[in-house]
Each structure stands twice: as structure tokens, then as C-alpha cells.
Amino acid sequence: MKTLLFILISLVSFICYAADGCCRTVVVISVDALHPDAVGSGSCPNIFRLADGGFFSRDALSTDPPKTLIAHTAMLTGMSPDKNGKKDNEWKPGEAKAAQDTLLSYAGKKGYSTSLIYSKKKLGYLGKDADREIFSAEDAVDAAVSVLNPEEKQFIFLHISGLDTEGPVSGWMSAEYMDEFSFIDEQLGALFNKIKKSPSYLIVVTSDHAGHEKIHGSDHPEDYKRPLIIFSSEGKITDVPADALKIDGLKGYLETLF
């Protein structure tokens, strides 16, 4: 009888879990201009802990050309620039936003409250279906910490600037670039600690493009590189389909996870 009761309870909890899906909290973070080779246990212990406990690849790629808004539009719409039509890197508040559904649209339909938090104004182009939109040049991570409520079913897309200004000034992978990255990782540590209060969560850390020397956005192979880290509290993700490493393939894959 006890066994039967146990099976029944397990079955009910499984059905409830399946209906609710993974996860209560979904946070997708794009660290602008992050070169995958910068990711290591010493440079970014908080991010590296996720990489170590989840999926980590240094072989994800950007759009062509590998530029901020073109890449983020492909990432969030799940369409190549040819398909979504965003082939220039410019947008200003007041201009028309992307008409296509984004990962935020998908999350909204799944019952998540959605936030788009970004530190470059042009990312406002992707705010069509965001319940909440916050622009913060300096304090995007703090804004995400404030917005995050582990009790609520939430989806947050967080874009962090800093490396995209340090790279052109001091060089990709320079000491100054790495210092800036360590600072970003320290800030993210506070966000991760709050996310961990959620009963189930999915964290993605990626980027839009990298750079080389003091150059980015060119056709140099280094400029196209991106890291991809996916951590789920519901079990270690050890492999992803090859398509998920393409910047316009990530959306489709993430939609299978929550």
C-alpha cells in the first residue's frame, strides 16, 4: 500500500513538474564582446562554476558581420540577418522595433513575466514583447538583481557592456580587458546567488561576438567567436545540438529547455 502511495505521489509530482516545465527562473546573459578564451576558473570563478556544472563550448559563432545589434537580433529572433532583415548595426529609441517574435515573446506565451535589461540603447530594438524594459549603461547587473524575484515565474534577458569598450581601447585579452571581465563576473556572482533561491532555474551565459587586438566587427576569425554556457538546476546538460552553437540556432534550442 505504501509503495502504491509512493508511486502515486511521484506520478502526481511528475505530472505537475511536466505541466509547469523547467524552470521557474530563466536568465539569459549576453556579456558583450566576451572572447571565449577569457573564460577560466581564475578570471571568472562565478561564471566558470556554471560552465563546470553544465554545458560549456568555446566554439559558438556570431553573425556575419559580427556586430552587436545584428548578432543580438539573430540571437533573440532565432533568424539569420537575411531572414530577420536586420543587417545594419544601428537603432535609436523612437524608431520601429523588430517586428519578429523573440525569445521574450516565447517566454511570455509560456507564462513568464519577461524583462529585457540592456546597457546599450540600440538593444531597445528587441523590446517588442518585454513586460519590462530597463536601459542601464553602468548598472545593468544591479538592475537584474533588483528585478529578479525567485518566487515569480520570470524570464530575464540581460545584456552587459564593458568589454566592448575595453577591447578597442586596451585590446582583447589584455590585462585591462581581463580586469573588466573579473569585475563583471563578481557582479554576476550576486545575481547567481539570488537566482539559486528559485526552486528551478536555467542560466545561459554567452556573447554577441569577440574581437582581436583592438579590432572587432571585421572578418577576422577571432571576431566571430562566442562562448556558450548553459546551466540547469534540473540536471547537467552535457551536449547540445550543433545548431545551438550558431547564434540564430540558440533560440530554438533554448525553447526545448523551458
Ligand SMILES: [Zn+2]
Ligand atoms: Zn557587441
